Amino acid sequence: MTKTNKGEQQSFVKNIIAITLSLRSSVRRRYLYYFKREYVNKMVKTRKGSCEGCNGLCCIKTRRCPLLNEGKCKLYSTNKMPFFCMVFPVDEKDIELAGVEDCCQFYWEKE
Ligand code: SF4
Numbered sequence: 001m002t003k004t005n006k007g008e009q010q011s012f013v014k015n016i017i018a019i020t021l022s023l024r025s026s027v028r029r030r031y032l033y034y035f036k037r038e039y040v041n042k043m044v045k046t047r048k049g050s051c052e053g054c055n056g057l058c059c060i061k062t063r064r065c066p067l068l069n070e071g072k073c074k075l076y077s078t079n080k081m082p083f084f085c086m087v088f089p090v091d092e093k094d095i096e097l098a099g100v101e102d103c104c105q106f107y108w109e110k111e
């Protein structure tokens with residue numbers, strides 16, 4: 001196997017892992033919203049930080065969304081932004097599953 005083939009295979013596997021994890025993040029977020037709404041409301045309310053300085057990495061990792069333009073969501077801060085994008089991240093697990101724990105600017109104070 002050539003070096004290029006091995007590199008391509010590794011990057012393919014990494015992409016599959018990232019997509020699987022982010023899918024889990026997305027499904028979990030919906031589950032929490034529909035079945036644990038109080039928890040979601042509390043977490044979103046107590047969330048600190050903002051979307052600055054990470055160039056929309058969660059959007060790249062989770063969906064490669066076409067609405068992302070130069071690291072910014074075209075719908076950010078508008079009422080057209082999809083609801084489940086607005087509530088991201090719901091908690092630290094959400095950040096971890098989306099694969100953005102090294103860069104996401106949102107956090108919660110420890111109780
Ligand atoms: S709609 Fe905006 S926030 Fe949602 S995935 Fe696309 S670019 Fe990201």
Ligand code: SF4
Pocket residue numbers: 050051052054055056057058059088089100103104105106
């Ligand atoms: S990873 Fe966090 S800080 Fe970065 S765009 Fe996504 S929600 Fe915003």
